Amino acid sequence: MHPTGKSPPVENALNGSKELTFEDVKNELYNRHHPSLTSLDIEVHAKTIHKIRTLKKKHDVVMLGHNYMEPLVFGLSEKEEQGDSLGLSMFAAKTEAPYLIFNGVPFMAETAKILSPDKTVLVADKTAGCSLADNFGAEDVRKLKELYPGAPVMIYVNSYADAKAESDICCTSANAAHIAKTMPGDTIIFVPDIFFAQNLEEELKGEKNVVYPGKDNTARGAVCEVHERFTLSDLLAIRESFEIPKGHSKRKLYAHWECRPNVLKEADFYGSTSQIMKDIAARVADDQLERAFVASECELTSNLAQEFPKVEFWTACSVRCSHMAKVRLDKIANILEAIDSGEDLNEYEVTLDPEVINKARLPIERMLEASV
Numbered sequence: 001m002h003p004t005g006k007s008p009p010v011e012n013a014l015n016g017s018k019e020l021t022f023e024d025v026k027n028e029l030y031n032r033h034h035p036s037l038t039s040l041d042i043e044v045h046a047k048t049i050h051k052i053r054t055l056k057k058k059h060d061v062v063m064l065g066h067n068y069m070e071p072l073v074f075g076l077s078e079k080e081e082q083g084d085s086l087g088l089s090m091f092a093a094k095t096e097a098p099y100l101i102f103n104g105v106p107f108m109a110e111t112a113k114i115l116s117p118d119k120t121v122l123v124a125d126k127t128a129g130c131s132l133a134d135n136f137g138a139e140d141v142r143k144l145k146e147l148y149p150g151a152p153v154m155i156y157v158n159s160y161a162d163a164k165a166e167s168d169i170c171c172t173s174a175n176a177a178h179i180a181k182t183m184p185g186d187t188i189i190f191v192p193d194i195f196f197a198q199n200l201e202e203e204l205k206g207e208k209n210v211v212y213p214g215k216d217n218t219a220r221g222a223v224c225e226v227h228e229r230f231t232l233s234d235l236l237a238i239r240e241s242f243e244i245p246k247g248h249s250k251r252k253l254y255a256h257w258e259c260r261p262n263v264l265k266e267a268d269f270y271g272s273t274s275q276i277m278k279d280i281a282a283r284v285a286d287d288q289l290e291r292a293f294v295a296s297e298c299e300l301t302s303n304l305a306q307e308f309p310k311v312e313f314w315t316a317c318s319v320r321c322s323h324m325a326k327v328r329l330d331k332i333a334n335i336l337e338a339i340d341s342g343e344d345l346n347e348y349e350v351t352l353d354p355e356v357i358n359k360a361r362l363p364i365e366r367m368l369e370a371s372v
């Protein structure tokens with residue numbers, strides 16, 4: 001409850017032309033985050049959030065927010081600025097704003113830079129990595145192409161621009177199965193995520209032969225260090241203790257594509273972060289969901305719990321991506337203050353060699369064309 005004892009109606013001042021006051025921001029935070037965040041949490045962060053939102057508006061900054069952002073950071077982005085890797089790439093491709101702050105990890109911001117090379121693309125922490133992108137590079141793609149000459153290389157978006165530049169088509173977890181089916185020939189090379197490749201292999205059984213690092217070869221691949229942590233026995237224990245039996249009509253277990261194959265098989269639904277959110281939204285709209293567990297990064301569940309308060313989510317899970325967690329309110333405020341004072345933006349700006357941009361754009365544009 002707001003300290004005044006009442007919850008004042010909130011107009012989203014950010015969308016209107018009126019000046020955004022500190023009280024507006026505080027009221028909005030109470031309405032949106034209380035009681036999952038305490039009054040103290042809100043009081044402590046309201047000043048920084050007011051500064052961010054005021055400067056965001058003043059400088060016409062687009063602020064993209066990945067679904068894994070903690071709720072206070074996620075809430076800085078307008079609904080249409082929030083999403084999964086595919087949705088955010090699509091938004092980046094069409095935005096006109098001069099500054100784009102990407103609240104996510106740098107490989108995601110690189111995609112935005114490739115699609116909008118004239119824009120200033122900024123991230124809160126350039127050192128934030130990703131166990132998939134960090135452990136696989138352009139040289140690894142070239143080696144696989146030598147091993148399977150002629151087979152098209154499909155590269156998961158969780159990779160850096162130089163590796164994408166060596167590949168034929170990009171994909172995200174929202175469109176991988178669809179894109180694989182559109183590829184010529186009966187064999188595709190999928191990189192770098194080994195679990196994802198195995199899941200895709202299962203999904204495309206009888207349609208496509210999927211080759212990947214470590215399958216009949218000694219090539220180097222990678223796995224997501226976050227999704228790797230969910231095991232089949234964890235899921236079975238959650239089904240039992242949280243009472244989500246298989247086949248229950250209103251209790252569901254969700255998993256992200258990056259999970260281990262036996263975890264994906266156990267799930268009632270699997271997809272990208274936004275596909276999981278959409279399935280939950282559709283079930284809630286039909287009054288068909290009372291309880292859920294999501295085998296993915298835990299802030300996705302925090303955001304879902306906030307959006308769908310009537311669903312009981314297992315929020316005790318603390319599987320957090322340490323890279324995504326580097327994106328914090330204070331760092332975002334620093335970027336906006338640097339824009340406002342005309343300071344050098346080097347510390348935050350994502351830059352790429354123009355030649356790499358040109359080569360990496362093709363696989364990303366092919367993906368966008370092939371996406372449904």
Ligand code: 13P
Pocket residue numbers: 067083084085086158172173174224256258271272273274
């Ligand atoms: P999405 O494409 O589903 O947003 O996932 C990105 C990611 O990094 C998952 O760990």
Ligand code: SF4
Pocket residue numbers: 105129130131132133158224225226227258297321322323324
């Ligand atoms: Fe990379 Fe996994 Fe973190 Fe996603 S959750 S950014 S795949 S390490």
